[in-house]
Amino acid sequence: MTTTTAVPLRLPANAAGLTTRPLTRDDAGAVTTLMGACEQQDVGEVLIEEADIVGDWQRPAFDLASQSVAVLDGERLVAYAEVYKGRWADAAVDPAYRGRGIGTALSQWTRALAARDGGTLVGQPVPGESPGERLLESLGYRALWTSWVLGMPAGRAIDPQPVPAGYAIREPRDEADLRATWTVNEDAFLEWSDRERSTFEEWTATVSRRPGYEPWQLRLMVDPTDDVVGMAFVVVSSGCAYVDKLAVRRDERGRGLARALLVDAFEVARDHGGERSELSTDSRTGALGLYQKVGMQVTSVWRHWAADVTPDHVVAPD
Template identity: 80%
Template sequence: MPLHLPPGATHLATRPLSREDATAVTALMAACELHDVGAVVIEEADIVGDWQRPAFDLSTQTVGVLDEGRLVAYAEVYKGRWVDAAVHPGHRGLGIGTALSHWTRAVGARDGGTVVGQPVPGGSPGERLLSALGYRTLWTSWVLELPAGRAIEPQPLPQGYAVREPRDDDDLRATWTVNEDAFLEWSDRERATFEEWAATVTHRPGFEPWQLRLVVDPSDTVVGMAFVVVSNGSAYVDKLAVRRDERGKGLARALLVDAFEVARTHGGERSELSTDSRTGALGLYEKVGMQVTSVWRHWAADVAPAAAVVEH
């Protein structure tokens, strides 16, 4: 699917991305994050993990924009629905973002999607652009931080329950099931396969077993999980889920305390996570002392049926 840049951008080149572009995409997104929210949270392992998902095809689902060989913008569309796109702050205002929007909607239609969208920082140039292009807000997300030096009050586990690392493939598959079952209660998407889940968890570059924290019941069955990543001195809980019939016992809070404590021993002095308005969990995290540091909104737009997409 070609990307049609505005007439004034003839000095720019476009091409699909490859695995070798992960470093450049990371640098591009880091520049955007620093400009838009004042902090860098992306790391290359995030990009590599996403790109190694079995259903992701770099050659047909990505596009890069280059200025004299340097990547200045990019976009990707996963499963005809989930978009990531960025334009370097120094190259905004040229119409590149609008061109990427048209491209993502065309790719979404081609791949059978009906809606495409992505999260962008609240009040950012990206949000203003998507609003002007007719996108609508579907949900709001918050990044929260536990201030340095503050700890969450410990939460005792019920008798017979324990937190441990995964031991074997059966543990991993049980963890995937708990994670997917919980998130599909509120997330409007198809169920991720075990291989897709593993690509961003156990196969994520640098993964170590201590990062995956499991709550098991007295029969040693996995009933809760947390996945924590340490980057740039920050511990980030990327996933947190408890089986529906095991909620109300303090397991999520116990997992959170454990994840942050374990991460601290591996260099994670600051503690962060994110949640969104679909989960209803914001109040829970604020009650344990976490504070909102940035607000993001997921903006989405309908796409035309594939038969209506005309390449020019």
């Protein structure tokens, strides 16, 4: 039986009285509340919901017990961090607890955990011009790409895009449809994303196994032979329809399929309470202009900051 060596989080002296432990599944609500408070402070709106957290935590390659840490003031969660596959970090500090060195300690912890798990680069997205961005820059991180959250102004909709003759948009019917959709999604995103291919099980953890999932949320574009050639995944939360994934097979591009999927996803989501429409894209995709052209406007800017990891970052257990 193999065990993973724990990575201790060493808090600064002016964080005396706070305690640490790994996160548990029961902490999903508290992490959502913490991240929501940070988003409200830094970008003026709450984007996260608990299903996002639960979906991420149920990915097969993620071990919450050995790849996360919580910082508590009594029973209250005031900061946390996690690192997925030695590369992808998330961390947050309650706005009321900033300025005590907790964020710096979490940065050191994420590097140490990434080093333990064989990573060579670790980073995370943070809001542009936020305290988190300034902290990471001061710690030697570098910005790798920029992301934008875009929304459709109230009362406006994307002009309809006809679906080509013989093509259709439908829901998935079975696992074969899900696997075909996963393939289209992964193939498209791996054209520009510097990561390894997600397994089907990892993909379904945040799509069809995401808490609250219903088949109408996954929109499949099929060709005249009923092969899946495009997909969109839409989530409705607090009256907002958010397109979380949108992809079209490379050989099927230039037919207006992506725009047709986008229009369809927002229309279907509206029938399920999504009165507002949002999505995100980043500078690696080159898609910002496309979304702006259909009338969407940038509502917040995020940047992915990352730092090199070396074996020197490994922290010996206490």
